[in-house]
Amino acid sequence: MYSERVMDHFTNPRNVGDMEDADGVGIEGNPTCGDAMKIYIRVRDGKIVDAKFKTFGCGAAIAVSSMVTEMVKGKTLDEALAISKEAVAQELGGLPPQKMHCSNLGADALKKAIEDYRSKQAK
Amino acid sequence: MKFVENVKPDVITDIVYMMCPMHLLKLQEQIKELDQGQILEIMTDYDGALEDIPSWCEKTGNEFLGVEDSGDFYKFYIKKLAR
Amino acid sequence: MRKCYFDHVATNPVHPDVLEAMIPYFKEEFGNPLSVYEYGARAKNAIESAREKVASLVNAKPAEIIFTSSGAEANNFALRGIALAKQNEGKHVLVSRMEHHSVLNSARFLEKSGFAVTYLPVDKKGFVDPETVKKSITKETTLISVIHASSEVGTIEPLKEIVNVAKEKNIVVHTDAVATTGNIPVDIRDLGVDLLSMAAHQFYGPKGAGALYIKQGLRIVPLIYGGIQESGRRAGTENVPAIVGMGKAAEIAEAEIQKRMDCLLPLRERIIDAMSGVDRVYLTGDRKNRLPGHASFCVEYIEGESMLLLLAAKGIFSASGSACSSKALKASPVLLSMGVPSSLAQGSIVFSLGSGNTSEDIDYLLNEFPAVIKRLREISPYAQGWGDREEGGQECTVKE
Numbered sequence: 001m002y003s004e005r006v007m008d009h010f011t012n013p014r015n016v017g018d019m020e021d022a023d024g025v026g027i028e029g030n031p032t033c034g035d036a037m038k039i040y041i042r043v044r045d046g047k048i049v050d051a052k053f054k055t056f057g058c059g060a061a062i063a064v065s066s067m068v069t070e071m072v073k074g075k076t077l078d079e080a081l082a083i084s085k086e087a088v089a090q091e092l093g094g095l096p097p098q099k100m101h102c103s104n105l106g107a108d109a110l111k112k113a114i115e116d117y118r119s120k121q122a123k
Numbered sequence: 124m125k126f127v128e129n130v131k132p133d134v135i136t137d138i139v140y141m142m143c144p145m146h147l148l149k150l151q152e153q154i155k156e157l158d159q160g161q162i163l164e165i166m167t168d169y170d171g172a173l174e175d176i177p178s179w180c181e182k183t184g185n186e187f188l189g190v191e192d193s194g195d196f197y198k199f200y201i202k203k204l205a206r
Numbered sequence: 207m208r209k210c211y212f213d214h215v216a217t218n219p220v221h222p223d224v225l226e227a228m229i230p231y232f233k234e235e236f237g238n239p240l241s242v243y244e245y246g247a248r249a250k251n252a253i254e255s256a257r258e259k260v261a262s263l264v265n266a267k268p269a270e271i272i273f274t275s276s277g278a279e280a281n282n283f284a285l286r287g288i289a290l291a292k293q294n295e296g297k298h299v300l301v302s303r304m305e306h307h308s309v310l311n312s313a314r315f316l317e318k319s320g321f322a323v324t325y326l327p328v329d330k331k332g333f334v335d336p337e338t339v340k341k342s343i344t345k346e347t348t349l350i351s352v353i354h355a356s357s358e359v360g361t362i363e364p365l366k367e368i369v370n371v372a373k374e375k376n377i378v379v380h381t382d383a384v385a386t387t388g389n390i391p392v393d394i395r396d397l398g399v400d401l402l403s404m405a406a407h408q409f410y411g412p413k414g415a416g417a418l419y420i421k422q423g424l425r426i427v428p429l430i431y432g433g434i435q436e437s438g439r440r441a442g443t444e445n446v447p448a449i450v451g452m453g454k455a456a457e458i459a460e461a462e463i464q465k466r467m468d469c470l471l472p473l474r475e476r477i478i479d480a481m482s483g484v485d486r487v488y489l490t491g492d493r494k495n496r497l498p499g500h501a502s503f504c505v506e507y508i509e510g511e512s513m514l515l516l517l518a519a520k521g522i523f524s525a526s527g528s529a530c531s532s533k534a535l536k537a538s539p540v541l542l543s544m545g546v547p548s549s550l551a552q553g554s555i556v557f558s559l560g561s562g563n564t565s566e567d568i569d570y571l572l573n574e575f576p577a578v579i580k581r582l583r584e585i586s587p588y589a590q591g592w593g594d595r596e597e598g599g600q601e602c603t604v605k606e
Contacts, residue, residue, distance in 0.1 A: 002515075010512070011519060016585050031549035031588065034509055034529035034537065038587040054587035056552075058511035058530030062585060098535055138438070140291055140427045145438030195294060 002059055003093035009063035014070050017052045024120070026112025029105045035061045037109040039069065041080075043117055048072045048080055053109075060099035064106035067091050077114050083107055124173060127189030130200045132164035133157065139168050139196045146172045147179055150201065154185065157203040162188065168196040176201070209521040210567040214499060214560030215357035215385060216525060220451065221410040227454040228412065231447035239444050240433070249446050256453025260417055263456040264383075264402065265393040272418050272436045273449050277384035277405030278308035279429070280418035281351075283440065284380040284401045285312035287426035288349045289321055292378070296346035302326045302334045303543035304356045304363070306382055310539075313351075322346065330545045331492040332361035340371045347377055354383040354392070354402075358527055358540045358556060359491030360500030362386070369398035378424065384408055384416075385497060388459035389466060394419055401426075406448065410561065411455030415448035470499035470559050473568050477501040477557060480572045484579065490541065490554070499559030504541070504550045507589055508582035513555050516578045522571055527554035549592065 002010070019025075019040035029036035035057035042050040051069035055062050067088055072080045085103040089095045095103060136153050138145050146167045153163055165176070173190065176199050180187035184205035191198040231252060237245025239253055254268070261268045274280045289299055301313045303325050313323045324342045326334050334352050343350075350372050355362040365381055372379045380401035386392050387402075388409020394402055401424070406415040420426055420439075432441025459466075478501050481487050486506035505513065510528025517524060525531070527538030529552060541551040557571070583589040 007515075010515065013585060027587075031552060031592070033548075034535075034552045036587065054585060056507065056586045056588055057509050058528070059515045061509075061530070062512060099530075137423065137425065139425045140287075141438035142428055142431060142434065142441065143438075145434055148434060148438075 001096055005093040006063040009066040010059045013062055013066035015052050019052045024113040024117030026109045026116055028109035028112060031056050035102060035105055037065050037105050039109040039113045041113045047076050060095055060102040063092055064088055064102045068106040068110055081111060081114055125189035127191055127200060130188060133161040135164045137166045139166050143169050143171055147175055154203055159203055161203050163201045165199045166196050207521045208570050210570060212524045212557040212559060215558040217407050218410050218560055220412050221455060221458055224411055224451045224454045228447040228451040231450050253444055253446060253449045256449045259453040259456045263460045264419055265395050266419050270419055270422055272420060272440050274416040274418055275414055276416040277403050280403035280416045281308040281382055282312050283418050283429040285309060286429060288378055289316050290427040291425045292348035296348045297321045298344055298346035300324045300326055300342050300350040302352045303328050304332055304353050304540055309351055309382055328543055332356055332359045332544050334363055336364060336367040336371045339368050343375055349378050351380040354381045354386040355497050356540060357385040358538055359502050360496035361491040362495045365397050400424055406452035406455055409455050409459045412448045412451040414445055415452040467498045473559050473563060474499055474501050476568050484576055502556040504546060505553040505579055506550055507586045509552045510554050512582055513578055520574045525556045528552045
């Protein structure tokens with residue numbers, strides 16, 4: 001069902017962990033539905049220098065979280081916001097149609113983390 | 124069509140809802156088990172039996188006594204005459 | 207790498223003697239049982255001999271066994287066939303919430319066709335209470351369907367008591383015995399049921415053969431119309447090899463049933479005992495009244511499909527009731543009916559043992575499984591508790 005790259009990111013996920021004093025935190029999803037992602041970002045000079053995640057979910061959910069946190073490193077906030085669910089799925093070599101909502105979750109959790117950072121900055 | 128009531132059968136066979144041509148196959152099978160002169164009752168919902176059973180009786184030399192309409196299904200009465 | 211198949215409720219390998227018995231019916235004995243010449247006669251004899259063996263397995267008369275293509279077909283046949291046959295007496299049917307989709311969806315079809323259906327609630331072990339059945343019966347009730355044992359949580363239902371309640375009101379009882387027939391003693395006279403569904407591949411027969419036991423004298427509307435196969439109750443040229451296989455499998459099952467149970471029970475107990483020592487892992491279903499090879503759990507804070515994938519990578523094959531592991535992305539309705547919270551139901555995992563599983567397989571499982579749980583909990587945001595999660599209630603609002 002899953003591509004080689006998805007299986008790789010699932011069995012060897014990158015960036016698993018909590019982030020003490022993260023600059024932005026985004027949570028998307030709901031364990032009652034079966035998928036929930038928490039993404040942390042550290043921002044320096046408008047760029048995301050580090051990202052971590054914790055995920056409750058299926059193979060696709062964990063792989064997506066791992067991929068998203070890899071993709072954002074080194075990007076500016078606006079570049080990161082532009083990451084779409086399709087882009088994530090593509091980087092993973094594709095996702096089965098019924099699992100595309102997982103890549104949605106990843107993109108949305110990232111957006112929330114960036115919004116969280118920006119709203120903290122505004123204070 | 125001969126309609127009858129209160130016929131007392133010696134053997135009753137219920138094949139309601141079983142598909143055609145079970146009404147003839149079962150009839151054939153059951154008649155063999157009867158003694159001469161005995162009456163068989165066959166219960167079926169199959170409308171085609173109204174034509175098939177009297178016709179079968181004529182072909183095989185058995186007596187078609189009649190049918191009773193029981194609402195959801197028919198009761199056919201056949202007297203074994205043929206050997 | 208060791209390979210451990212722990213998904214016997216999904217399907218089973220065919221017993222070698224069963225395969226051997228089937229092969230002639232693919233090759234030189236390819237006749238149609240309705241044909242008048244010798245090929246037909248031999249094929250007919252073969253299916254009648256299989257019918258006797260299947261009847262013997264459940265203590266029925268051969269004429270009471272109708273072959274179908276599967277357990278699902280038998281379930282559809284029973285539900286629709288009896289409801290329609292009795293619709294002038296009443297149009298109310300009771301089914302439990304533990305039923306397989308083939309019973310539930312048949313019931314939903316009946317609802318759309320103007321029948322009333324009551325879905326009987328179950329307790330947290332998955333038991334249907336005979337008192338609940340009694341209270342749900344109305345003057346319109348013509349059929350009750352309660353599964354013999356759930357393949358999801360293993361719970362064996364109190365069928366005899368439910369039948370007693372039904373008999374007081376002359377109501378027909380059907381049971382889906384697909385998970386039990388050939389694995390635990392199933393005796394239709396003892397249970398008192400009027401209809402019973404079974405499937406060959408659940409007792410080491412081939413897929414493509416099932417049967418419905420229909421008590422002699424019970425009227426049933428056919429599901430599949432056509433020729434006169436199965437005494438005018440189920441049309442279609444018979445799947446002779448599969449039916450022969452089912453017969454052989456039934457014969458072997460009858461001889462070996464105690465041996466099967468004696469073999470599986472200790473293995474099951476080892477898994478359940480060991481997992482009771484792992485933090486936040488809960489057994490689902492009843493501790494004692496469960497299928498002899500069935501060990502099912504909900505593991506808190508992690509999700510089922512990811513457990514299955516990590517276990518499969520280690521050669522361990524099992525199943526889950528989580529939403530993500532189902533093709534329809536819906537969590538097991540059985541677990542939810544038992545009152546398992548949605549988030550916990552996502553952590554469902556089911557090990558169903560069968561022949562071929564050994565003590566060494568269990569050693570291997572008990573070595574790998576806790577490590578898988580630990581790994582996934584390291585990745586989960588909830589490892590310290592659910593506190594973090596959004597208050598989304600029980601409603602899932604995933605957008606595509």
